[in-house]
Amino acid sequence: MGAGAGKTRRMPRAVRERQMLDAAVRTFARLGYRAASMDGIAELAGVSKPLVYLYLHSKEDLFTAVIRREARALVDAVRAGVEPSLPADAQLWAGLRAFFTHTAEHPDGWAVLHHQARTHGEPFAAEVAAMREEIVAFVTALIGAAAREAHGTPDLPARDVAGLAQALVGAAESLAGWANETEGVSAKEAAATLMNFAWAGLGNLMRGERWAAGR
Missing domain, CATH: 1.10.10.60 (Homeodomain-like)
Structure with missing residues (x-):
């Protein structure tokens, strides 16, 4: 022996x-x-x-470690899914595909980030907020790049770009939860749903066609 x-x-x-x-x-x-x-x-x-x-x-430290790990993995997946040399719309599409693919493949991690961490106060909510702001900043840059591609100059005001990014990320978060809970909805289908919704409106903005109340 x-x-x-x-x-x-x-x-x-x-x-x-x-x-x-x-x-x-x-x-x-x-x-x-x-x-x-x-x-x-x-x-x-x-x-x-x-x-x-x-x-x-402690249980609190363990929960915080879980949130940080899952948040980092999601942000890294979105960034890794985007090829900077692609046109802005292709980058946004790739980012959405990466987001929904990751949340579909890690439904427990997404449930912790989207539901659990946000409902139990600090410091957990702050950890998720930091992750969200990193994704929002990334999307803001993509929308700004799309404006530059469309016009050669960033015609969209910074406030509009920031608001659009917040709206897009919020929609992605809700849609990911729905996709994970709805049988038969693929990551590609979820990404296409949001891309069609977002890009139709963004396309109008790039052409200077704004919606106005009272038309």
């Missing part, structure tokens, strides 16, 4: 932490923050409860 026989191989800390976070995402998404227990998360992760506390300190 070799010298190492009978000894348990120590799992690297990063792997253990990933297992804990994976279990926490699933638990928080399905039970909610208040109903989730450290005992249940530890059992699902296949580790002891003291180990969860050793690595992640």
Whole structure:
């Protein structure tokens, strides 16, 4: 028998932490923050409860770590999905595809970000707000680029661009929840729904055709 026989191989800390976070995402998404227990998360992760506390300190710290991980993964997925050399409309389409693909492939993570984190106050809501603002800033840049492509100059006022970006991201958030809860709706279909809705209006704005009340 070799010298190492009978000894348990120590799992690297990063792997253990990933297992804990994976279990926490699933638990928080399905039970909610208040109903989730450290005992249940530890059992699902296949580790002891003291180990969860050793690595992640408290339920609040664990929830914060989950939010940060899932938020970073979503932002990175959207950015990675966009090829900067493409025209602005193709970039927006690629970004929407990446957003809806990620939220569809990680429904528990999206549930934590979109539902759980926002309903349990600070510091959780602030973490999600930071993620949202990063995505809004990214979309704002794409809409500004579209205006420049259409006119050669950024004819759309900065306030209009900012408002359009906020509206588009808000619509994407709602649509992602609906797509995840509606059988048969693909990420591509969700992205196309929002792209058609958004680009029709953006196209009019690029041509200087504004809607006005009382027409």
